[in-house]
Amino acid sequence: MSTARVGVVTFPGSLDDGDAARAARVAGADVVRLWHADTDLSGCDAVILPGGFSYGDYLRCGAIARFSPMMAQVVEAARDGLPVLGICNGFQILCESHLLPGALIRNDHLHFICRDQRIQIENNTTAWTKDFPVAHEIVIPVKNGEGGYVADDRTLDMLEAQGRVIARYVGGNPNGSYRDIAGITNESGTVVGLMPHPEHAIDTLTGPTADGLPFFTSVMSFLNSAGHRTDAHAGVTA
Amino acid sequence: MARILVTVMLKPEILDPQGAAVRNALGRLGLTGVNDVRQGKQFVIELDGDLDADRDALLHKLAAELLANPVIEDYRLEVDAQATA
Amino acid sequence: MARILVTVMLKPEILDPQGAAVRNALGRLGLTGVNDVRQGKQFVIELDGDLDADRDALLHKLAAELLANPVIEDYRLEVDAQATA
Amino acid sequence: MSTTTRVVDTVQRAATTPDIEQPWADLGVKADEYARIREILGRRPTSAELAMYSVMWSEHCSYKSSKVHLRQFGDKQPKTDALLVGIGENAGVVDVGDGWAVTFKVESHNHPSYIEPYQGAATGVGGIVRDILAMGARPIAVMDSLRFGAPSHPDTTRVVSGIVAGVGGYGNCLGLPNIGGEAVFDPCYQGNPLVNALCVGAMRHEDIHLAKASGVGNLVVLYGARTGGDGIGGVSVLASESFDATGPAKRPAVQVGDPFMEKLLIECTLAMFQAHLVEGIQDLGGAGLSCATSELASNGDGGMRIHLERVPLRDATLTPEEILMSESQERMMAVVRPENIEAFMDICRRWDVIATVVGEVTDGTHLQVFWHDDLIVDVPPRTVAHDGPVYNRPFSRPQWLDARQADEPTAEKLPRPKTGEELRDALLSLLGSANLSSREWITSQYDRYVLGNTVLAMPDDAGIVRIDESSQRGIAVSLDCNSRFGALDPYLGAQLALSEAYRNVAVTGATPLAITDCLNFGSPEDPAVMWQFAEAVRGLADGCLELGTPVTGGNVSLYNQTGETAIHPTPVVGVLGVIDDVRTRVSIKGGRIGDVVLLLGTTAEEIAGGEWLHVAYGHIGGMPPQVNLAAEMALASLIRAVREHLTSAHDVSDGGLAIALAELVLRNDYGLSVQLPLQTEAFIALFSESVARAVVTVTVADVDAVMAAAAAAGVECTPIGHVTSDAALDIAGCFRLEVEQMRQPWQAALPAIMA
Numbered sequence A: 001m002s003t004a005r006v007g008v009v010t011f012p013g014s015l016d017d018g019d020a021a022r023a024a025r026v027a028g029a030d031v032v033r034l035w036h037a038d039t040d041l042s043g044c045d046a047v048i049l050p051g052g053f054s055y056g057d058y059l060r061c062g063a064i065a066r067f068s069p070m071m072a073q074v075v076e077a078a079r080d081g082l083p084v085l086g087i088c089n090g091f092q093i094l095c096e097s098h099l100l101p102g103a104l105i106r107n108d109h110l111h112f113i114c115r116d117q118r119i120q121i122e123n124n125t126t127a128w129t130k131d132f133p134v135a136h137e138i139v140i141p142v143k144n145g146e147g148g149y150v151a152d153d154r155t156l157d158m159l160e161a162q163g164r165v166i167a168r169y170v171g172g173n174p175n176g177s178y179r180d181i182a183g184i185t186n187e188s189g190t191v192v193g194l195m196p197h198p199e200h201a202i203d204t205l206t207g208p209t210a211d212g213l214p215f216f217t218s219v220m221s222f223l224n225s226a227g228h229r230t231d232a233h234a235g236v237t238a
Numbered sequence B, C: 001m002a003r004i005l006v007t008v009m010l011k012p013e014i015l016d017p018q019g020a021a022v023r024n025a026l027g028r029l030g031l032t033g034v035n036d037v038r039q040g041k042q043f044v045i046e047l048d049g050d051l052d053a054d055r056d057a058l059l060h061k062l063a064a065e066l067l068a069n070p071v072i073e074d075y076r077l078e079v080d081a082q083a084t085a
Numbered sequence D: 001m002s003t004t005t006r007v008v009d010t011v012q013r014a015a016t017t018p019d020i021e022q023p024w025a026d027l028g029v030k031a032d033e034y035a036r037i038r039e040i041l042g043r044r045p046t047s048a049e050l051a052m053y054s055v056m057w058s059e060h061c062s063y064k065s066s067k068v069h070l071r072q073f074g075d076k077q078p079k080t081d082a083l084l085v086g087i088g089e090n091a092g093v094v095d096v097g098d099g100w101a102v103t104f105k106v107e108s109h110n111h112p113s114y115i116e117p118y119q120g121a122a123t124g125v126g127g128i129v130r131d132i133l134a135m136g137a138r139p140i141a142v143m144d145s146l147r148f149g150a151p152s153h154p155d156t157t158r159v160v161s162g163i164v165a166g167v168g169g170y171g172n173c174l175g176l177p178n179i180g181g182e183a184v185f186d187p188c189y190q191g192n193p194l195v196n197a198l199c200v201g202a203m204r205h206e207d208i209h210l211a212k213a214s215g216v217g218n219l220v221v222l223y224g225a226r227t228g229g230d231g232i233g234g235v236s237v238l239a240s241e242s243f244d245a246t247g248p249a250k251r252p253a254v255q256v257g258d259p260f261m262e263k264l265l266i267e268c269t270l271a272m273f274q275a276h277l278v279e280g281i282q283d284l285g286g287a288g289l290s291c292a293t294s295e296l297a298s299n300g301d302g303g304m305r306i307h308l309e310r311v312p313l314r315d316a317t318l319t320p321e322e323i324l325m326s327e328s329q330e331r332m333m334a335v336v337r338p339e340n341i342e343a344f345m346d347i348c349r350r351w352d353v354i355a356t357v358v359g360e361v362t363d364g365t366h367l368q369v370f371w372h373d374d375l376i377v378d379v380p381p382r383t384v385a386h387d388g389p390v391y392n393r394p395f396s397r398p399q400w401l402d403a404r405q406a407d408e409p410t411a412e413k414l415p416r417p418k419t420g421e422e423l424r425d426a427l428l429s430l431l432g433s434a435n436l437s438s439r440e441w442i443t444s445q446y447d448r449y450v451l452g453n454t455v456l457a458m459p460d461d462a463g464i465v466r467i468d469e470s471s472q473r474g475i476a477v478s479l480d481c482n483s484r485f486g487a488l489d490p491y492l493g494a495q496l497a498l499s500e501a502y503r504n505v506a507v508t509g510a511t512p513l514a515i516t517d518c519l520n521f522g523s524p525e526d527p528a529v530m531w532q533f534a535e536a537v538r539g540l541a542d543g544c545l546e547l548g549t550p551v552t553g554g555n556v557s558l559y560n561q562t563g564e565t566a567i568h569p570t571p572v573v574g575v576l577g578v579i580d581d582v583r584t585r586v587s588i589k590g591g592r593i594g595d596v597v598l599l600l601g602t603t604a605e606e607i608a609g610g611e612w613l614h615v616a617y618g619h620i621g622g623m624p625p626q627v628n629l630a631a632e633m634a635l636a637s638l639i640r641a642v643r644e645h646l647t648s649a650h651d652v653s654d655g656g657l658a659i660a661l662a663e664l665v666l667r668n669d670y671g672l673s674v675q676l677p678l679q680t681e682a683f684i685a686l687f688s689e690s691v692a693r694a695v696v697t698v699t700v701a702d703v704d705a706v707m708a709a710a711a712a713a714g715v716e717c718t719p720i721g722h723v724t725s726d727a728a729l730d731i732a733g734c735f736r737l738e739v740e741q742m743r744q745p746w747q748a749a750l751p752a753i754m755a
């Protein structure tokens, strides 16, 4: 079986695209760099929407990126089961695209914050978290200005009931996220949005820990386990 | 020329940290009886020519989906009659 | 109860990167003839009781110096007559 | 709209109307300078020419007061093979081995950051990043050295919060890690905050680009943001000349940054470099098009013709004079061969960047600027860009300095803590002081992780970034200055700044290679200030010669004063080092239970200008610590040699050994059990700020090896204790402080100032 292809989308203003690509490569992926203006997923088996300030995040984070040609492809393929991980700005884009419920607003303390953050992985059955032990606590960087996750109570209750809160802040909420939510998933566990940055924690030389790597190895195990290698996606993009 | 104002505010049930910060600041600076402050955005859009039905419909759609995030925000669209020739 | 709207916009000669980003996005999404977009802020302030002269004066001062950054922004203050009882 | 019957002030008109009154004085041009312009041109300047000369001959662009002194950096330049491009270009370039070159520079944006802190600081970062980009390098990190007024002053929170948010807002949005800096509060900066921003870039040797326009027929392209009326308040006098009744529109003096545009500019420019599409390149910063065109032309081998009406505008009412002087941000100018222009434009389109061919390189010798069909500028470009006035301003040692230096902080006059309890309280008050407390309120607003190559950042002594993932080669940078030392003695003050920055780089295990500096002073028209400036430059040049580290570039910021009162001399020094394998770096973080703590270097009674004196008495008097650059070099080579044995290292500087030890405990959450050397009074051992010192931890097994190496290097090495598991700083016979007792004031201080 060939190596799984993981695409990393670059929007104008993406900043962590190189880091996300590096992390996926370290996890063993064949990394494909995707361009926001293109309309071809290049046969990718999974896609990462990286952090940054797409289009300057001027209107609302992720609001403009959502309308890019590449996102049209990603949204369609994600509805057909393509694993997608949105980190920070990528999470915002996923919410703006309505692939994930809720939205991300300005941090409650109104400052950009960059710090090493403890989070607990609460769902280790998604495509992007299956390599974590149950209820595992990790430390990875969080860095955002608009990272407060908000949704109405019904949506929040629904996410909790369905086990779709995949990660929660512990030891202090960095941005006022409702119910300390750091990351959520869609119903099928293939699309994950995460505010902290696992791609900055893949080795202890450049990150606070190497705790972020399992996000990237998870999708590799997911893709390699029978039935999930989706050569079918070629059909979607063709 | 047409001039359109689109005002976008967070829905009442959504926490507004910026508005809260402004409320506190107003209070600290001596303004009494401030009950609530909400902070939103206003876009002033200048269009060439006049606003025909097609562009009006598109503009409403874009206000609802691009300028506002319908999950957390409401929008109001007004044509600035004075500025609109 | 009084309800006051303060709208703060960048002075016309000041670069507005946010407005420019919105203008480009509107254009890309098919809205033709967009000449200019400026993005500002709107504050909705709810006060207990009615707006006496003292508070009105203070509010103007705070709008000019706190809500707006007088170096780069102008403000407009309106009392929302409908909501103001 | 008013109809304007604008008279274009052409070269021809200038030649035929020699006697028209020109507002040169309002533009800051001196009578003799105006006369010189007339002499150079053989006629009166056109209003556009006057605009160009006035900005290019300003203090900021021409260095007219500082030039005669700055020459020493060249004259006293140490012999080095590392310098690939020296002073004079946008930034110096240093060879860091393996075919890699690094360019770095620090620049001030002080005054704008007082007027509008957020935008002033933001555009300061933007400007220095473009300088680095213009050398052909990919920007890889930024740093910021900040000075604010008194913590208790009512204006301080406005200035601090705006500046910090601006540095972060711009740098974060560009995706450049912030790897360090300084943040100092002192009443002398009230009304004169300092924002010194540094950027580092890396490139392969063959990618070095210079700002020159050569090759007749090559095209001059302006790309990036549209030009608006930013930062041209002053030139409006010219515009009003040219209009009849109605004055020009109001022009903003404040520049607003668009970091998103700058990010596009970076990616687009790097793509052009990679495709070899650029012959010469220049960023647009201060003095905008006037500077870019005259410098490119002057460094080239021919002339240049510019068609000014082609410049894309944000504001259609701008006059040609204003377009020439506009300081709109996020613009670059490139010289491109005609056969490459299509490829160049394709890259711009891919990144949504507006690019316009505005002129070409000619076989003439003049820079000519046309406005539609009229020739409005026709000048020898060197006379604008390089042959500005040079002043030999009078300087003299201020009379008050003798009294200040004689005012030694003796124990009789200013009693010192003696008992264990007093010493403990002194340490706690330093930890909770504005300048020594945790910088986290600031640094947590900066992204230090982006790009994935940050090996050390705040709160480490120097920032380290990896430049090559395959070889693990990296660079280390630190920015430092204690301006109170400069207030006591500017010559020594500059050398002490150099000494500290050098040490901060050295304690990480890196080899210091080169210097950049930002010289922040008061008004050069005051002979006392001019003397301080001259002394600081002399000190820095002498120091760099001794250390073997050349000054590669920097920036001068004068007129930092309110009324008659100048800021303390603040020569901020940036030291760049190289480390061949970043995995071997040493950090403050580290050390295991049982490790031995060694104090490297020699402690003397040196209190004047130091943090204890500042916090306890706010006293400025006496002589600063003695400079000993030979000892700094010995310390640096010792640490480099034994770095594999060190489990952690931290320099001893502001606040002395007490603060260095406290910072180790706070960072590592372990304990230190310390016995101070008996021969020194405890207060001196703890709070003196003698140079060339560091504390390191080593495993018991390695102690002998490190001691032997220290002896061989001539560095005093004193075992002063060991690492314990009980999370407290225990100074035998003095005091014991739990980590949490120290953390509380240390963490609370900045948030309290900002509340």
Ligand SMILES: Nc1ncnc2c1ncn2[C@@H]1O[C@H](COP(=O)(O)OP(=O)(O)O)[C@@H](O)[C@H]1O
Pocket (backbone or CB within 6 Å): D143, D144, D145, D146, D178, D179, D180, D181, D182, D183, D439, D442, D443, D446, D457, D458, D459, D460, D461, D462, D479, D480, D504, D653, D654
């Ligand atoms: N304005 C700033 N920007 C970025 N980093 C800063 C800033 N101020 C301080 N720091 C960082 O905080 C840490 C502590 O600062 P400081 O005590 O001044 O260091 P040092 O004494 O080693 O020069 C250092 O890592 C420094 O780089």
Ligand SMILES: [Mg+2]
Pocket (backbone or CB within 6 Å): D460, D461, D462, D504, D651, D653
């Ligand atoms: Mg240090």
